[in-house]
Amino acid sequence: MAIAAWRLAQRWCPSFPVVQLHMNRAAMTASQKDFENAMNQVKLLKKDPGNEVKLKLYALYKQATEGPCNMPKPGVFDLINKAKWDAWNTLGSLPKETARQNYVDLVSSLSSSLESSSQVEPGTDRKSTGYETLMVTSEGGITKITLNRPAKKNAINVEMYHEIMRALKAASKDDSSITVLTGNGDYYSSGNDLTNFTDIPPGGVEEKAKNSAILLREFVGCFIDFPKPLIAVVNGPAVGISVTILGLFDVVYASDRATFHTPFSHLGQSPEGCSSYTFLKIMGPAKATEMLVFGKKLTAGEACAQGLVTAVFPDSTFQKEVWTRLKAFAKLPPNAMRISKEVIRNREKEKLHAVNAEECSVLQERWLSDECMNAVVNFLSRKSKL
Numbered sequence: 454m455a456i457a458a459w460r461l462a463q464r465w466c467p468s469f470p471v472v473q474l475h476m477n478r479a480a481m482t483a484s485q486k487d488f489e490n491a492m493n494q495v496k497l498l499k500k501d502p503g504n505e506v507k508l509k510l511y512a513l514y515k516q517a518t519e520g521p522c523n524m525p526k527p528g529v530f531d532l533i534n535k536a537k538w539d540a541w542n543t544l545g546s547l548p549k550e551t552a553r554q555n556y557v558d559l560v561s562s563l564s565s566s567l568e569s570s571s572q573v574e575p576g577t578d579r580k581s582t583g584y585e586t587l588m589v590t591s592e593g594g595i596t597k598i599t600l601n602r603p604a605k606k607n608a609i610n611v612e613m614y615h616e617i618m619r620a621l622k623a624a625s626k627d628d629s630s631i632t633v634l635t636g637n638g639d640y641y642s643s644g645n646d647l648t649n650f651t652d653i654p655p656g657g658v659e660e661k662a663k664n665s666a667i668l669l670r671e672f673v674g675c676f677i678d679f680p681k682p683l684i685a686v687v688n689g690p691a692v693g694i695s696v697t698i699l700g701l702f703d704v705v706y707a708s709d710r711a712t713f714h715t716p717f718s719h720l721g722q723s724p725e726g727c728s729s730y731t732f733l734k735i736m737g738p739a740k741a742t743e744m745l746v747f748g749k750k751l752t753a754g755e756a757c758a759q760g761l762v763t764a765v766f767p768d769s770t771f772q773k774e775v776w777t778r779l780k781a782f783a784k785l786p787p788n789a790m791r792i793s794k795e796v797i798r799n800r801e802k803e804k805l806h807a808v809n810a811e812e813c814s815v816l817q818e819r820w821l822s823d824e825c826m827n828a829v830v831n832f833l834s835r836k837s838k839l
């Protein structure tokens with residue numbers, strides 16, 4: 454029955470391309486040759502990347518070649534060596550291979566960002582091109598990632614999942630202090646694009662569910678591991694996964710037009726984005742159950758009262774008020790903010806990754822259920838909306 458429903462769904466959207474099998478980036482590591490090439494590339498950079506980036510490069514180089522920092526800490530007045538030591542020591546027990554990969558990624562993002570910045574007029578946003586579903590800009594210490602499928606209410610299709618991960622990885626290494634996620638148009642996001650379920654690979658629905666679980670796990674993992682302050686600017690209604698991952702943000706600002714809706718039971722699905730853990734901590738089990746099990750839609754005011762949202766602003770002044778705050782935050786010392794976030798969040802990371810893995814594995818089964826298939830088919834055949 455479930456398979457029949459999948460096939461039915463596929464018939465409504467036959468033009469959607471077959472999903473590219475997702476390659477897990479974590480499985481890829483840079484070779485020694487890539488590493489050496491990257492070291493040479495650094496020497497050829499036309500512009501000084503700034504002290505913060507140079508410290509990161511230094512730390513990754515030391516970690517990749519010598520392993521964890523075990524040098525004695527320089528004295529407080531030995532400023533330069535202390536900054537270098539701090540940068541290296543921050544990497545903790547990061548494996549040499551990962552440090553090598555991160556070094557190569559950083560150099561590659563640096564080469565492209567410094568090249569593109571030279572083409573941008575002074576005073577304008579530095580816009581990253583190469584995104585189909587997002588707008589990404591970096592200016593004044595703020596990297597802003599805007600979900601940009603307004604005609605589809607910013608539903609997150611497979612391409613957007615990949616692009617958000619790419620944008621977050623780039624933002625984690627660029628010279629911005631804070632990162633903002635927001636939506637273009639009247640919605641923040643309508644959550645998972647339900648047509649994602651219609652591209653069935655040759656291995657059938659089981660393979661589709663497995664690939665989706667891998668993608669979801671990696672996607673949520675990027676939010677768990679994001680090292681800089683991450684702020685959601687929720688400009689309008691938010692649904693599904695765009696709501697659940699808010700529990701992994703550091704600050705959430707909402708327009709009073711925003712609503713927060715996680716209709717998982719209606720869709721035959723179960724919670725993701727670590728919400729089965731974060732929402733319970735944020736609002737307690739009863740309120741979390743109302744949202745995650747019974748699909749109660751919260752107004753922005755209710756979400757704020759329950760701690761999911763940090764502050765709510767009238768829609769008419771939302772952008773002005775929020776961006777005034779964000780610009781002030783972006784002027785604070787970036788290293789202090791990053792380290793404070795680490796202190797606040799790091800002890801939860803392992804737990805969050807475990808929760809993420811468990812939620813994805815439960816969802817993998819749910820996606821094969823009749824309840825889920827029927828809900829997707831009903832939406833695609835326009836029999837139901839939220």
Ligand SMILES: CCCCC/C=C/CC(=O)SCCNC(=O)CCNC(=O)[C@H](O)C(C)(C)COP(=O)(O)OP(=O)(O)OC[C@H]1O[C@@H](n2cnc3c(N)ncnc32)[C@H](O)[C@@H]1OP(=O)(O)O
Binds near residue numbers: 693725832837
């Ligand atoms: C890799 C897989 C990971 C999976 C992770 C799992 C996550 C779980 C979730 O996120 S569950 C939430 C899923 N989302 C929904 O169920 C929302 C479905 N959408 C709606 O109910 C409505 O569209 C609406 C209430 C969001 C907005 O209604 P409205 O009447 O204002 O607008 P339209 O319905 O006309 O929408 C405009 C066009 O946008 C398309 N669209 C909107 N949301 C989605 C979506 N989530 N998936 C796919 N398409 C969506 C809608 O179909 C319209 O397109 P059209 O103009 O071509 O008809």
